[in-house]
Amino acid sequence: MEANPDGLRMDKLKAVRGLGVNRISLGVQSLDDGDLKYLGRSHSSKQALEALDMVRSCGFADVGVDLIYGLETQSLQGWKRTVDRVLEFRPEHISCYQMTFEPGAPLWKMKAAGRVRPIGKKLESAFFIWTSRYLGRHGYNHYEVSNFAKSREFMCRHNRKYWSHTPYLGLGPSAHSFLAGCRWWNVKSVEKYCRLLAEGEAPVESSEALSEEQLDLESFYLGFRTSDGADLHGPGGALRSGDALAELQRAGLAEVRNGRIQPTRKGFLVADGIPLMFCSQ
Numbered sequence: 001m002e003a004n005p006d007g008l009r010m011d012k013l014k015a016v017r018g019l020g021v022n023r024i025s026l027g028v029q030s031l032d033d034g035d036l037k038y039l040g041r042s043h044s045s046k047q048a049l050e051a052l053d054m055v056r057s058c059g060f061a062d063v064g065v066d067l068i069y070g071l072e073t074q075s076l077q078g079w080k081r082t083v084d085r086v087l088e089f090r091p092e093h094i095s096c097y098q099m100t101f102e103p104g105a106p107l108w109k110m111k112a113a114g115r116v117r118p119i120g121k122k123l124e125s126a127f128f129i130w131t132s133r134y135l136g137r138h139g140y141n142h143y144e145v146s147n148f149a150k151s152r153e154f155m156c157r158h159n160r161k162y163w164s165h166t167p168y169l170g171l172g173p174s175a176h177s178f179l180a181g182c183r184w185w186n187v188k189s190v191e192k193y194c195r196l197l198a199e200g201e202a203p204v205e206s207s208e209a210l211s212e213e214q215l216d217l218e219s220f221y222l223g224f225r226t227s228d229g230a231d232l233h234g235p236g237g238a239l240r241s242g243d244a245l246a247e248l249q250r251a252g253l254a255e256v257r258n259g260r261i262q263p264t265r266k267g268f269l270v271a272d273g274i275p276l277m278f279c280s281q
Contacts, residue, residue, distance in 0.1 A: 002027065005051035006043035013058040024055055025064035025093070030074075031082040038073045038116075040106065052089045062154060064093035069127045070119055071099050079127060080134070087138055092154040096131050097146050098124060125269055132265045143227045145268050163222040165215065173203075181210045220278070224271040229254070229262030244277040 001016055002025045013024075030036050031045040043051075055063055065086050069079050086094065101108045101118065110116045118124075132142050140148035141155075144163075149155045161168055167179045173193045176185045184207035187193050196203040210218070223230030245261065248254040253267035253274065263271055 001025070003051070004043060005048040008051045008054060010054055010058070013054055013060075017058050017060065022060065023062040023064070024060050025066060025095075026051055026055065027066045028052070028086065029066060029068045030071075031085050032074070032078055034073050035068075035071050035078070035082075038071055039068065049085070052086075052091075056089060062093070063089070063091045064095065064156075065089075065091045066095045066097065068097050068099055069131065070124050072116055072119060076126065076130060079131075083131070083134065092150045093156065094135065094140060094148045095146055096135075096148065098128065128269060129265065132268070141227070142265065142268070145225050145271055160226070163226050165219060181212075181215055183208050183210065217275070221272075221275045223261075224263050224267070224274045227262060229257075229260045230275075232256060232259050232261050248274065248277065 001021050001023070004027045026048070028048045028051075029039055029041055031048055033045050036044065052063075052065070067082065067086065099118075101111050107116060111118070135148045136142060139150060141151070142148050143152075143155050144159060147156060147159065160166075165178065168177060169179075170177045170186065173186055173190050174188045176183065184204050186203045187196070187205045193203045220230045245254070245256070248261075248267070249256070251266075252264055253270065254261050254263055256262070263274065267274065
């Protein structure tokens with residue numbers, strides 16, 4: 001179950017816990033009221049702390065917390081205070097997302113108008129490296145670019161299946177699905193989705209069939225978003241060696257372990273660009 005701090009009540013938590021829900025992810029984002037105002041969040045830091053306390057009091061033993069860093073209003077010291085306060089609740093999973101400006105979103109429009117601005121690559125990198133090192137010292141495994149888990153059992157299976165091409169079924173408008181090399185997605189309109197179902201039709205907007213080469217390239221690309229990395233000897237293994245690999249190792253961006261190319265902490269910073277180095281050989 002995912003929840004926002006201001007949407008929780010003790011009776012509601014007890015009810016879902018009684019129904020068998022055993023994992024909850026809280027959209028805390030920050031424990032600084034200035035940051036929360038900047039983000040346009042509807043909850044306060046006080047409500048977030050109360051929600052974390054309620055979740056633990058109700059017996060949830062698998063708690064995830066979502067946080068955002070790299071805000072214009074945020075200092076490294078302020079970010080550290082948020083992380084330290086969250087660690088007091090010993091969450092099993094922490095997601096730390098870097099602030100991004102999505103096209104069409106309110107902050108994107110504010111940036112275009114000059115009312116807000118990105119903090120710059122150098123400071124973004126400083127936030128990222130500090131977060132990875134600090135949570136590592138507190139026993140968290142940095143298993144995916146934005147995700148940290150106390151142990152392997154608490155890693156998010158929901159995310160990991162996408163990186164490994166595990167089949168999944170998406171239900172609802174706009175939901176995506178994947179099976180046997182084919183990906184399809186549903187119509188966006190709720191009205192059309194319901195109408196097609198009522199008519200006995202599949203509410204699919206479109207689909208694509210991926211070739212073996214495309215699947216291999218996707219696996220290679222997505223692998224660099226995880227600490228497991230990519231298979232050095234996969235179907236396209238010839239691409240995974242040579243000058244590009246040596247250059248990555250010299251730069252401290254990747255290591256080769258147990259037949260896999262694995263990104264380092266520094267490599268996570270440029271995870272999306274690493275596969276391009278091999279494709280250009």
